[in-house]
Amino acid sequence: MRGMASVEVATALGIVRPLVLRIGASLLMVTALVALAAQGAMTVLWGRWRAGESIDDSARQVREWVEKAYQAEEAGDPSAAEQALREAFWQTADPGQVAFHWGLVEYHRKRYREAELWFERVLADPECPRERLGRAWYNRGVCLLQRGGDASTYRLAIVCFQRALDSGGLDAVRTADARYHLELAKQLWDEVRRRDDLQRQKHLPPSSEEELPAPHLSPPPDRSAGASASGDRASQPSPTAPGLPPLPRLGSPPAESPPSQATIPLAGAGNLEPLRDTSTVQPLTPEDTLVYLRQTAERLKRDRQQLLRTLYGPERLDLRDW
Incomplete structure (x- = not known):
């Protein structure tokens, strides 16, 4: 009996031991996974904390x-001011903010076109906050008013002030200023538009319905009733007096004679001989034609680049293209 019991106990232990080992291995695996998850969470939290600290530092x-x-701009050192703004551009994670401050600096220098371009860069930022968006629209409209000149500039200023009001990012003071400048831009646009219309009408040919000024007629001679016949004859102009056309003779009217051939001007008649095209067309080979077309394309490209520099100013190679 004892032998049989010992055999049963050994058999039971042989069955239980693998189960215990499996349970222990599972517990160890779960413990390792929990430790790895905790380590990953701590790493993420540490990275976020370091990133937040670096963002705050930047x-x-x-x-x-x-x-x-x-400070450099107020001290009259524009080169130092530009260098400081350039350093801010390289270190910032929000280039629209630095572009906004650069536009203010250019406006302080009364370089309104450059300031307008900087505010355009602020408006091109897709992540621009609402408050900065409203102020950028307002500042761009003020730059356009300062530039002035033609109706298209004032019309664009009207659009800028209207969008500044629609953005909802202005406080009460700037909202009142935007409304005032909006009405001012409308008045200036209307004045320039009327002036342009008058100038355009002056260059148009007159229509057939316009009233022409009356011809200037000399007053009739004063012939008094008590004047003598001799006095009247003396006062009347002679038919052959110089400066007056001869009076027609009484009788049948003379037949109209055709104008003389010498009085009709001939086409091309004048003192100078017309220029004659005596040059001959020089044929070009296909190679010369390609060279000529290439030179023409390069010249057109240079002219186009020069026109863009004239309109938008020189290129800024030290800026980020966001």
């Missing part, structure tokens, strides 16, 4: 560079 450095730029 924002603080950008504010310092912007303040240095304003």
